[in-house]
Amino acid sequence: MLLLIQYTLIFASVLVLVALGGCFSEHSGVINIGLEGIMVMGALGGALMMKYLPAGTPALVMILLAILAAVAVGMLFSLLLGVAAIRFSADQTLVGTALNLLGPAAAVVLVRAINMAESADNVSSTVMYGQAKKAFLMNIGRFEFNWFMLIALLVLIASFIVLYKTRFGLRLMACGEHPQAADSVGINVYKMRYAGVLISGALGGLGGLVYITAGVSEWKFENGVAGFGFLALAVMIFGQWKPVNIGLAALLFGLFRALSNVYTGFPTLVALKLPSSLYNMLPYIISLVVLVFVSKKSRAPKAEGIPYDKGQR
């Protein structure tokens, strides 16, 4: 049971971070389908940082540097979307899809190159960070507390405040609802949209780092992040683009995702003799069902997906 809660919380942390990233981007008016790719790149940045830091680095420095690396790489990668979608009016779905393909491919090429440079026989796409990862964990009794759970909660609170209580957040949302109106009162729509995309890159990258440190001490980049970026999008839609709802939705999805990891620990579930593939499918089925119920009266930002052109009426 404890294990289920632990996994639920860590998966929910991933989902809430990435979904909030998507939330910022979409509120600014840019659909970010590329979160999956951004997560992989962020994870890569964090993993490499952990790999190269010397073993004696203090835990706090380690945590901060790994997070910084993941966030920076995620932001840099999200700029690819930002520039294409905002400056060059590209089809956001197409560019996002390209990022999803680009992220894992780039990560594998890079990691393999690094591994091969270290020893010619090592052609795997795995990064080891077993030692460094311990910095993130703290045992409270039998419960393995991960600092990222706290960070996710803080980001959630911060997002709520930024979006609803600050000038920046309200302006950001205006750009996603009616950019022409926002521009007419002197808000720079392009700048705001860049800000939205960059925040989504930062949070997406951080989410990727959390994902690869959850439970495992090495990561094979060929696997990407197993559709978590897309699950996060479903969480965001289920949460109706509102931070608090997103937090609750992430917990629900996290629970179902955790079930597939730990269902063998529950005698009643094992007795059902369901194939393990079914548990793997569960989060996706649930999200599909949930989308059916919430999409009809969707509260999506009105201008999302439409490139903003100053000259357009």
Next chain:
Amino acid sequence: MSQDLRNKESILRNSGFQTILASLLCIVLGLLVGFIVLLVINPLGAAGAIAAILKNFLYYPSSAAAMKYFGTTLVNASALLMCSLSVLFAYKVGLFNIGAAGQYVVGAGACLYCALGLKLPWIVCLLAAVAAAALAGGISGALKAYFNVNEVISCIMLNWISLYCVNMLLVNVKEQSTPYTTPLTSGNKGALLPNMGLDKLFSNNEFVTIGLPLAVAMAILVWVVLEKTKFGYELKATGLNKHAAKYCGMKEQRNVILTMMIAGGLAGFAAGIYYLTGIEQWMVQQTSVPAMGFNGIAAAFLGGLNPIGTIFSSYFIQHITSGGTYVDKSMYCSQISDLISAFIIYLCGFVLFFRLWLNRWLDKRDGKAKKGGNA
């Protein structure tokens, strides 16, 4: 103004020419980025590696071997062509079928199960692949039409659901000792697509079957349906403005569902003409969706969203993907091709802007020329 200058302009303004120009530019830039990445990894072998990717089957010195691998590349390309047609068809109706990958998986599951589990002949297996995948596509379409579920998200969820379902289904027809499905040659010879003598052209490459001409015929059929029929016109009108289409008496909900079903069917056809050649067995422990459907997106956009154009772009994407396996493995990995094709898709996003810019530049030049002429 001289006559030939005017002719040159008319070519530059021709939208077909602009599309080809843009696609070629995407390819060149994509290869350039790939080359730079190779240079960064190891400057010594970069030129050799990019040459290997571009050469693909020409890597083999004997022409018989080269022909054989050319055939294999073509078999892959024909499946890719069908996937890209699936993406293209949906895109023409304003839907982004990222689910081609999942529909392809469903098609693979259906045809392999019919072939190995039910021991049916190839024609039934192929039709089963199309029908099952059309159903999978239809689910996304119905969710979009009746519940306003974004088709991109529902397709992605269905991709994963399909993958796990097909794994569960095909466990029943797998070999005893390996995680792979039984080869068609030993499981059910009748399910193999007929060669019709085409294998002879490619140094007896037994994987070259009627799937190849069928795929090209499908591309032409899709073009005819979209450009020359009332049905295609209605679908495109729905894509351009569904409210206007509804106002004109078109059944927009039905059109959306039908479109996704056809798109799904095309992706299922891709799986059929690929897996029924026996070229590959399904691995029942697969944890990621095969890349074929995603590469289809690349091919569709690189082909300028024209069915005939996608014949060439699918071949090109497959050519460099296959070519990736020939790079010097002591320095690079074959995924470099994936990186290049992913970057090409990214660049395709700029095509619209490129055309806008080109036209504006032409206008400016013409304006100047006119002024000069008057003075």
